[in-house]
Structures are given as C-alpha cells and as structure tokens.
C-alpha cells in the first residue's frame with residue numbers, strides 16, 4: 001500500500017482514487033455515523049444534509065448510529081441521488097421496501113489487517129470533502 | 145393553448161385547426177393518451193394509416209413556470225404494439241404552447257412515401273415537400289432547416305432510422321443551441337412520424353407571447369417559492385447541476401444493480417472511468433460544460449456539453465441511461481466512445497437505451513466482444529447505413545435476440561429495460577413488468593409520495609410493499625408527465641412540503657383552479673386506465689405484465705438475487 005499525502009496528487013487523480021476506494025483507519029467501536037462525523041468534520045445535522053446515501057458492503061445502511069464498523073468493510077458516502085432508485089437507496093428511505101432483495105453483505109468484507117476500511121466518496125460528498133480525506137491521510141492499493 | 149392542429153396526410157395533404165372539445169384542460173401525456181385511446185383502433189398496424197401521432201406540450205409549457213418545457217408524443221408503438229407516450233426536453237414544448245396549440249395530431253399516411261416539413265407559425269401553417277432534407281440525418285437536416293426558417297424557431301425531426309421506419313427510432317427536438325439532442329426516444333415514435341410522411345416540424349412563435357396565468361400575483365409568488373425549493377434541495381440544487389444524471393453510475397454499481405455485459409453481472413469494475421463525476425471533470429478540463437439546461441426556463445440544468453479531446457463539440461452530456469447502455473452494458477469503459485455513440489444515436493434518430501441494449505444482445509450473440517468499443521461503433525454505423533444487419537439492430541433488442549437465437553433479451557412488451565437490474569432492486573422490476581409503456585424507468589420515476597400522502601392515498605409511515613409503491617409511483621408519474629414539468633422536480637417535492645405546496649399553488653394560480661392532491665391522483669389514474677384499456681383491446685393480457693423468465697432463474701451477484709415477486713402480486717398493481 002502507498003500513503004497519499006496532501007500535495008502529492010492532482011485533483012483528477014484524487015477524484016479517481018476516492019471513487020475507487022481508499023483505505024482509512026477507524027476507531028475502536030466506531031459506528032458508521034460517528035466515523036462520518038469525525039472524518040468529514042460534520043455535525044449530526046450536516047451528515048443528514050450532506051450524506052444521504054450510505055452503502056456498506058453493497059447493502060444500504062438504514063441505522064448508521066448503531067451500525068459498527070468492522071475491518072474490511074467497504075463504505076460508500078454520497079449525497080442524495082436522483083431518480084426512483086436513487087431515492088430508494090437513501091438511508092431509511094420511505095420507499096426502502098423496493099430494495100428489499102439487496103443483501104447486507106457481511107460476507108463481502110475484504111481481508112485487511114488492523115482497523116482499516118475501504119472508503120469511497122461519490123457525488124457532492126466527493127467534491128465537497130476530498131480535502132478532508134487528504135488532511136486525514138489514507139492508503140491506496142499498490143498498482144499491480 | 146386553446147386549439148388543436150390536425151394534419152391529414154393522404155394523396156392531398158391537408159390540415160384543420162379545431163377547438164379542444166373533449167381534450168380541454170389536458171396536456172402532455174394525459175392529452176396524447178386520450179387522443180390515442182379515443183381515436184386509434186387498438187388493432188391497427190402501428191405504421192398504417194389508422195394510427196395517429198399526437199404531439200402535446202405540457203399543461204404548464206409556454207408559461208413562466210420554471211422547468212415546464214417537456215413535450216409528449218403519443219401513438220401506438222411499433223416497438224411494443226401497445227400505447228406509447230415518449231417525452232423530451234428541448235425548446236419545442238415552450239414554442240408550441242406559445243403558438244397556442246394544445247396538440248398537433250398527425251394522421252393518415254404518407255402520400256407515395258414522400259416526406260414533408262410541417263411549418264407552424266402564428267398565422268400560417270404549411271406543408272412543404274421535404275426533398276431538401278430527405279435522406280439526411282438529424283444534425284444536417286436541422287442545419288438546413290435553420291438556414292431556411294431561422295434560429296428563433298424550434299425543430300422536431302427524424303433521422304434516417306425514422307425514415308427507414310425502424311422500431312427503435314426517435315423524434316429529435318432541438319435544444320437551446322438548435323442542436324437535435326433531446327429525443328422522444330422510446331417506442332419507435334420516429335417510425336410513426338415517418339409513416340405519416342412528416343420529416344420535420346418547424347415551430348416558430350414569432351409574434352406570440354408567453355402564456356399568462358389567470359392569477360398573476362399568486363402565480364409569481366408560487367413560482368418564486370417553487371424555484372427556491374428546487375435550488376435549495378441537494379439533488380436538484382447541487383448533485384444534478386454538478387454531475388447530471390450519470391452521477392447514478394457509481395452508486396447503482398455499488399448497490400450491485402448496475403447491469404453489466406447484457407445484464408449478466410450487477411457490477412462493472414471500471415465504473416469510475418465512466419461515472420458522472422469523471423464525466424464532469426473531463427468536460428470541464430476540456431473546455432466543455434458540465435451544467436446546462438435542455439430548454440430555457442430550466443433551473444436545475446442537469447445537462448452539459450461533451451467535447452472531444454481537442455475541445456470540439458461532440459454531443460450533449462450523455463445521460464446516465466445512455467452512458468450505461470453504450471458503456472457497462474456492453475462492457476465498455478471509454479467515455480469518448482460512449483459520447484460518440486450518443487452523437488450517432490442523436491444523428492440517426494435512435495433511442496439510446498434500446499440501441500445500447502441491442503448492441504449488448506448482439507455481443508452476446510457473438511457479433512462483437514464485450515468491451516470492444518470500436519466494434520460497437522461499427523454495429524451502430526450499420527444502423528445508420530441501413531444495411532440488412534443495421535435494420536435488424538435498429539428494430540431493437542427483442543428482434544435482434546430472436547434473429548440470433550438469444551434467450552437473454554432484457555425486454556418487457558418488446559422494449560428494452562433501462563439501467564437498473566430488477567433482481568436486487570425488485571421494486572423497479574414491478575414497474576418494468578406492469579407499466580403499459582413496456583420496460584420503462586420513468587414510469588415510476590417520480591417519488592411524489594407527498595402528492596399521494598396529501599391525497600390520503602398512502603401513509604408514508606406504514607411500511608408498504610413494492611406493489612403498492614409501484615402503483616402509487618406510476619400514478620404520480622402519469623400526472624407529472626401531463627404537466628410538462630421535468631420529472632426531476634420530484635425530489636424537492638418529496639422532501640420539502642413547502643415546495644410541494646408551491647407546485648400545487650403554481651398550477652392552481654395558472655389555471656384559476658383549486659385542485660387538490662386527490663385531483664392529481666385521479667388524473668394519474670385516468671391516464672393509466674386509458675393506457676391499460678388500449679393495450680387490452682390491442683391484445684395484451686396479464687401474461688404480458690411479466691419480466692423475462694431468466695430474471696427468475698439466473699442469480700445476479702453480488703446479492704445473488706433473483707426476481708421473485710409473484711405473478712399474483714404483479715396482477716395486483718392496477719387493482720384499485
């Protein structure tokens with residue numbers, strides 16, 4: 001893995017790696033909601049306003065305050081998405097019944113050492129918060 | 145909008161301007177559906193003289209109401225054999241509404257196969273032989289029309305795919321820059337326009353003024369609140385303007401519902417190369433535009449301008465459905481190739497969803513390899529050239545699959561599914577299966593839960609089943625499609641009650657009505673009922689309200705999901 005520091009990459013590269021996923025450390029016992037608040041420097045209201053779509057291991061997260069992170073998770077943070085499907089993917093969407101055959105995906109965790117998860121940023125969360133990730137620091141996979 | 149222009153094609157083409165009669169108070173999909181329901185024999189051949197093509201701006205089009213410029217086209221579809229409404233942005237709706245026409249109805253048959261240009265001005269209507277543009281594709285045809293009729297008019301036209309009466313052909317509407325980029329794409333409406341002998345419609349509203357509301361002050365106040373609500377919302381105020389609809393690619397892929405390689409997988413590994421985020425950055429870096437409206441008066445501006453590597457205009461910003469259809473669904477991860485195919489579709493006059501789905505079926509049949517962008521472009525060029533293979537491909541995914549003996553044709557009622565796999569996202573599968581339009585995402589796109597809540601129809605706090613949701617969303621969509629409003633207003637309407645109220649106030653102030661949400665629900669239901677009745681009389685049965693069997697059999701990774709909504713449940717969708 002390589003460590004990416006501020007100033008070590010350009011905007012398009014950064015956007016590309018953040019879409020593909022970067023590896024970030026989480027704290028012991030940290031939930032999805034507390035992780036977002038810490039990493040994106042948002043309060044609870046800011047999270048509700050800005051990060052309306054949460055996907056964990058290909059499944060939607062409807063209760064981010066109680067969902068604890070596990071090593072190897074893949075977490076997607078995104079703004080609200082357009083369209084019927086975009087709306088049903090939102091956290092606790094009023095039409096979440098339409099996606100009931102999406103599985104929660106614990107069995108799709110990556111095998112990673114330590115408290116690391118793979119984080120992907122999309123939509124306005126990507127444009128508005130990429131610098132937060134740079135400040136935090138993250139790892140990317142070595143090119144093979 | 146107090147008149148209808150009826151154009152009767154035959155050995156001596158003629159026209160008549162009529163009063164609205166039974167069609168008073170309707171617009172958009174409600175109007176085109178009623179025309180087809182009342183006037184078209186359900187058993188007619190879609191390309192025969194008995195079919196009619198109704199073109200109708202929305203109820204609010206031509207006014208100062210924000211984002212009200214959608215135009216609907218309706219007929220019996222050569223692709224599905226059922227009723228069709230296909231709508232588009234562009235300038236046509238606003239101009240036609242200001243000319244005062246609630247609808248233009250084309251009927252009869254092309255005399256000796258000749259094509260005409262219908263020219264509609266304030267005090268003049270003419271049918272001009274279109275020999276100067278016959279055989280041209282949309283970009284060249286529109287350029288000639290603009291040279292002749294000026295840059296103030298709006299144009300609707302068909303390309304060579306329409307002229308060849310291919311079932312995937314579209315009708316192009318010009319955008320603000322007079323480019324033929326906004327298409328009534330679905331269902332083969334271009335072929336029906338050709339069968340009527342109309343190559344192009346010129347709409348020139350010189351000397352006409354904007355439609356005025358009955359209650360000007362209330363209208364102005366409601367419009368202001370409505371625009372504020374749209375701009376304040378995260379989807380319509382930020383996400384869509386910044387990235388366009390293709391912002392969905394990444395997230396649908398992550399959710400495992402992104403059909404890849406002809407619906408054989410639910411995820412595409414190189415999605416970041418074609419995502420809306422990457423597309424917008426590419427456009428900006430090359431000097432294109434990532435934020436742009438498809439018609440004047442759009443305050444969301446989900447569109448953009450895609451330029452090639454040298455900064456030259458190639459096409460409008462391809463939408464999510466197009467990027468998916470020509471991209472991951474064919475295993476292609478090259479944005480430039482996708483944009484090129486978008487341009488070719490617009491030029492030949494083809495539905496991008498149907499063509500992407502068709503090329504993927506052709507790839508499965510071995511005509512090209514998944515991921516081979518050059519081969520995909522060549523296949524599309526066959527359609528533009530009108531070769532025998534091109535005519536098969538231009539007839540859509542179902543015909544292509546049948547021709548090559550392929551089971552996996554992702555179609556319902558003969559129309560290709562859009563960019564969401566119905567196995568992990570079963571609710572949308574319910575809509576694909578049951579909408580009278582054939583597999584369609586916009587039928588059920590609008591999340592106007594509040595409309596239904598206010599109508600007392602649905603309690604959003606109660607967990608609802610997919611069937612109920614699909615029903616309610618189809619009703620709401622049919623109603624919004626009738627207003628001429630872009631469906632993207634649905635997000636601020638869903639999330640912000642004050643914006644929903646402003647929307648209803650806007651319609652009421654414009655027409656001097658006191659419509660309630662019950663009336664909106666009733667309108668949506670009446671549209672769907674007419675559409676269902678037409679299809680039934682055209683020979684459709686409940687067995688047509690089904691997904692192809694392989695969606696029940698083949699599991700889709702990563703969720704290993706199959707479509708398991710029962711037939712009995714599907715049959716309940718319209719049980720109101």
Ligand code: SF4
Nearest residue numbers: 233438442444446630
């Ligand atoms: S939001 Fe997009 S599709 Fe809708 S009217 Fe505006 S530019 Fe056209």
